[in-house]
Amino acid sequence: MNVRIVPQLVLAAAAALLASQASAEVLYKLIDKNGKVTYSEEKPKNFDGQVIRLDIDPNANTATMPRPAAGANSGEPTAAPARKASNAKKPSAEQRIAAARERLENAQRALQDARDHPAESDMQIFGNKAEACAWSLRMATRRSSISSTRR
Amino acid sequence: MVPTDGYQKKLDQLDQAVKRAEEELQRAEKED
Numbered sequence: 001m002n003v004r005i006v007p008q009l010v011l012a013a014a015a016a017l018l019a020s021q022a023s024a025e026v027l028y029k030l031i032d033k034n035g036k037v038t039y040s041e042e043k044p045k046n047f048d049g050q051v052i053r054l055d056i057d058p059n060a061n062t063a064t065m066p067r068p069a070a071g072a073n074s075g076e077p078t079a080a081p082a083r084k085a086s087n088a089k090k091p092s093a094e095q096r097i098a099a100a101r102e103r104l105e106n107a108q109r110a111l112q113d114a115r116d117h118p119a120e121s122d123m124q125i126f127g128n129k130a131e132a133c134a135w136s137l138r139m140a141t142r143r144s145s146i147s148s149t150r151r
Numbered sequence: 152m153v154p155t156d157g158y159q160k161k162l163d164q165l166d167q168a169v170k171r172a173e174e175e176l177q178r179a180e181k182e183d
Contacts, residue, residue, distance in 0.1 A: 107171075122157070132152055
């Protein structure tokens with residue numbers, strides 16, 4: 001009789017152990033009257049504030065680490081491949097010059113564009129408004145004729 | 152028609168950007 005009970009007791013103890021481990025995955029967020037937040041593994045008995053139960057899934061926050069290389073256990077330092085990769089990514093002198101030239105061309109184009117096509121709000125009118133309007137009309141006509149000849 | 156202060160500032164900034172790009176290109180060519 002006693003021999004039959006022992007395995008059942010072992011199973012019950014194992015179940016209790018698992019249950020206690022599961023309860024360790026629970027946190028309680030405590031917010032007091034002043035809005036101060038604290039966390040506790042145990043539910044407080046006399047807490048004057050808000051208690052929020054947080055069920056933590058331990059499998060949710062796992063990071064996937066890169067697999068070690070085949071020769072990782074041969075004593076070779078692991079930082080070496082990363083260093084090689086950074087050297088491989090470094091642009092060559094021609095690439096840097098080409099990039100610098102492209103940036104210069106873009107900057108020159110932006111400056112020229114800003115000089116050639118100021119917005120109406122970029123200019124202010126002094127003196128006779130009628131003359132200024134006539135001048136703007138002339139400029140608009142010239143701009144349209146230039147753009148039509150470019151086409 | 153006179154450029155506003157804001158527009159003039161914008162032109163100055165673009166001009167500075169061109170100068171910086173020129174210097175950068177010169178440095179890159181020297182390193183080469």
